[in-house]
Amino acid sequence: MRHKPVFFLRRYTPILALVVLCLACLPESAWAQYESESDASIPLENFYIKRQGISGFRRILSKVTFGLSTGYGNTTFKHDLKGYGILQNPDSVPKLFPGNTVGTGYSKWVNKITPTGNTVQAGAFLANSDTTKLGFKGKSFNIPIKATIHVEFDRYRIGAGYSFEYTHMGTFKPTNYGDRISAFNTDFSSFFLKKYFGMIGGTVYRYNEYLLVIDANIGGYSMGKNFDKSVMQKGVYLNIGAAVEREMSEYFRVFVRPSYEIKSYKITPPEGGQSITNKFNAFYVNVGVTYRFPELRRCFLKTCKAQMNHAHGNREYRSRVHPIYKKQNPHYGENHPNLIKYKGKNKRKLSPY
Structure with a gap:
């Protein structure tokens, strides 16, 4: 009995050698992955097909990120006269006059600068910018x-909005003579401000899933029909902000972005003369979300419950059940990262099962 293994090897050694020789002579393609399903002649559950790569268009599209936000802004209108x-005049709104020409008056210089005649009444107060710095200041609020x-490249980003x-x-x-000059309101209570801009920035710090992003928006703006465009000269505006972003998943982020914005415009009387510069700088706090296009297509199989990236045939897909607001581990899905035995009242049980 103890000599049977030795006898077996001696008897079948030539046959084993022949099998090994035949296997060594098989073509290389027999051991490699199949390029397509049509090339496979044996069940796919035993041999893998070579997966198709991500298309160039899809790879480029995955670099594009969309953002949407709202918030609150506080604008300070200020002008130097x-x-x-x-x-x-007593019981009247203040009016402007150029130089020492008191008879030539202007009103609505915030948005139109309308010529009006001035009449100096008894008890009137006159002040000139030759002796004192004159101007008005007003607070407004914005809902953007x-x-x-x-597009993001490494830690840098460039785009528009x-x-x-x-x-x-x-x-x-x-701003001066508050006891002698009365305050005033514009002939409109609100307006819609439209802004279009380019943006550039980058990530300067990361802590786990949190990012600190510094960026700048530079562009133009339109102030609506209450402002006379024919007497206005507008420049570009600059908005500088620092956003704190939180990665909810590889595609989805939430953020809060405080920022400060510098902008101004000039209004010139229709007949010419000294321009009035109106500054309306603002402070904003925006909250919003961003979404990046995924590299992989969503799984086509409605009954598929895989939570991680997976393959069907020679094509790879992303999960159709994993929510975009949860970060996905590359090795397994995380819809339910905590087992039932670690949840709720089960945590206090010695044997939850």
């Missing part, structure tokens, strides 16, 4: 709706 004087699109803002006008108060 250098080259003008102020006439304050902002959409962006950008559009913002539509409801702006409520406040009361303008004099």
